[in-house]
Amino acid sequence: MFRAQILLPLLALSMRVVAHGNVDTVTISGQVYTAYQPYQDPYKNPVPDRIERAIPGNGPVEDVTLLDIQCNGQGGTGAKPAALVASAAAGDQMSFHWTDWPSSHVGPVITYMGAVPSNTDITEYAPTGSDVVWFKIDEGGYENGKWAGTDILTSQNSTWTVTIPSALKAGQYLVRHEIIALHSAGSYPGAQFYPDCFQIELTGSGTETPVSDALVAFPGAYTADTPGIVFNVYNGKPDAQQSGDAPLK
Ligand SMILES: *[C@@H]1O[C@H](CO)[C@@H](O)[C@H](O)[C@H]1NC(C)=O
Numbered sequence: 001m002f003r004a005q006i007l008l009p010l011l012a013l014s015m016r017v018v019a020h021g022n023v024d025t026v027t028i029s030g031q032v033y034t035a036y037q038p039y040q041d042p043y044k045n046p047v048p049d050r051i052e053r054a055i056p057g058n059g060p061v062e063d064v065t066l067l068d069i070q071c072n073g074q075g076g077t078g079a080k081p082a083a084l085v086a087s088a089a090a091g092d093q094m095s096f097h098w099t100d101w102p103s104s105h106v107g108p109v110i111t112y113m114g115a116v117p118s119n120t121d122i123t124e125y126a127p128t129g130s131d132v133v134w135f136k137i138d139e140g141g142y143e144n145g146k147w148a149g150t151d152i153l154t155s156q157n158s159t160w161t162v163t164i165p166s167a168l169k170a171g172q173y174l175v176r177h178e179i180i181a182l183h184s185a186g187s188y189p190g191a192q193f194y195p196d197c198f199q200i201e202l203t204g205s206g207t208e209t210p211v212s213d214a215l216v217a218f219p220g221a222y223t224a225d226t227p228g229i230v231f232n233v234y235n236g237k238p239d240a241q242q243s244g245d246a247p248l249k
């Protein structure tokens with residue numbers, strides 16, 4: 001009892017100073033882009049144009065019911081469209097380089113894409129929570145004693161690389177790349193979501209679109225009951241149900 005009373009304020013203090021993280025550069029089809037810099041861009045004049053939608057900082061979203069869970073944001077407002085669009089070809093690679101990721105923040109690294117409606121431009125499109133447009137193209141979880149988020153990421157120069165499905169139909173897409181940190185996820189709320197969204201224009205001769213069963217909305221994809229969102233990392237292995245890419249049709 002005595003010990004707990006002393007430890008609690010210390011813990012609270014250390015949680016405030018711990019660094020989290022965000023994507024700081026992204027390489028798409030060989031072209032390197034500076035990601036949105038939350039601690040620099042807003043203070044520049046003019047504010048630089050980016051392919052990434054603005055994020056409020058390097059901290060997490062924890063409420064899975066807010067629009068913020070989609071592309072990051074603050075206070076439920078979500079993220080606004082960005083000015084630039086990266087060009088990519090189906091089958092090409094995208095590499096996300098994260099700022100130093102704290103070793104305590106273990107969890108999966110997941111990437112979704114979302115097609116922009118053909119009558120809309122991506123620089124004006126922000127999906128609502130009822131737009132069921134997102135499909136998973138990549139996920140790393142826990143395998144052979146290693147977490148994607150931290151162990152693998154750190155061993156790869158803080159870089160996560162995904163391949164755009166080669167059969168995917170050309171057009172504009174949002175790319176939502178996230179780490180879910182599970183170090184406090186034993187109960188909800190607790191899991192920490194760190195999503196970053198990028199705007200791409202896909203070329204190529206692909207004709208396929210995701211099957212409708214594979215599509216989710218943000219918010220909506222994650223709930224307080226989703227396996228893997230409530231998870232005790234200190235007491236077992238993660239549920240494998242989140243793995244696998246979305247099937248295309
Ligand atoms: C690590 O990634 C950064 C950002 O992409 C890059 O500038 C740097 O050259 C990489 N380092 C190595 C050793 O690959």
Ligand SMILES: [Cu+2]
Nearest residue numbers: 018019020105
């Ligand atoms: Cu953190």
